[in-house]
Amino acid sequence: MIWVLITEVFTSGLLFLRIIPGDIAVLLTGTAVTLLGLCLAVWARVHLGTNWSSQPTIRVDHTLIRTGPYRIVRHPIYTGLLVGFAGTAIVIGEIWAFIVIFIILIIFYAKIWMEEKFLLEEFGEDFTRYKKEVKALIPFVV
Numbered sequence: 001m002i003w004v005l006i007t008e009v010f011t012s013g014l015l016f017l018r019i020i021p022g023d024i025a026v027l028l029t030g031t032a033v034t035l036l037g038l039c040l041a042v043w044a045r046v047h048l049g050t051n052w053s054s055q056p057t058i059r060v061d062h063t064l065i066r067t068g069p070y071r072i073v074r075h076p077i078y079t080g081l082l083v084g085f086a087g088t089a090i091v092i093g094e095i096w097a098f099i100v101i102f103i104i105l106i107i108f109y110a111k112i113w114m115e116e117k118f119l120l121e122e123f124g125e126d127f128t129r130y131k132k133e134v135k136a137l138i139p140f141v142v
Contacts (some may be wrong), residue, residue: 020093030090037083044069044076064123066130074136075115078108082137112136 047068069076089097
């Protein structure tokens, strides 16, 4: 009885409204999108090499990477993770999953702001030029 009440409370309401059908085509599409995003994130992390750190910082012999996935977007790890989360939200198909993506996007933008502040201090005009040439998260858009 208690399990039925708990399940009903946490699985009903507007946030749990399914807005994308749960058929096999959606499952396969969402899974493919998730894998594509994760592959981009892994490619970017490997390509970044020793310049990567979990916290925004400039390392000794830090270089401005503009090759590989970094020629497409300035923050391909975040782009890849967001694409991966979007694929997962497609599979889940409920409103709350898309709200979570929006919250993660806000968090990523805060981290991007900090990282780009460090990069501008370190690389100056080179980074300014890179920002003009390459979008932050979505190629040719944002």
